[in-house]
Amino acid sequence: MSDLHQGMGYAGTPGMVWGWLIAMSFIQCVALSMAELCSSMPTSGGLYYASAVLAPPYVRQSLEVDFTS
Numbered sequence: 001m002s003d004l005h006q007g008m009g010y011a012g013t014p015g016m017v018w019g020w021l022i023a024m025s026f027i028q029c030v031a032l033s034m035a036e037l038c039s040s041m042p043t044s045g046g047l048y049y050a051s052a053v054l055a056p057p058y059v060r061q062s063l064e065v066d067f068t069s
Contacts, residue, residue, distance in 0.1 A: 038050050052060055
């Protein structure tokens with residue numbers, strides 16, 4: 001709630017609207033990138049498989065435990 005109060009105080013309504021729109025566009029870029037990545041490896045566990053393939057070997061074991069539990 002304090003973030004909305006500060007945003008309205010410093011940027012006003014136009015700043016809040018444009019801030020949400022800009023943030024939304026970047027979030028959509030990340031979502032589309034992840035969708036493209038997972039669709040290139042079509043398995044039943046697309047995100048799990050992609051993270052296992054693309055992660056460095058020293059991180060791979062902890063990611064598999066985090067995603068499967």
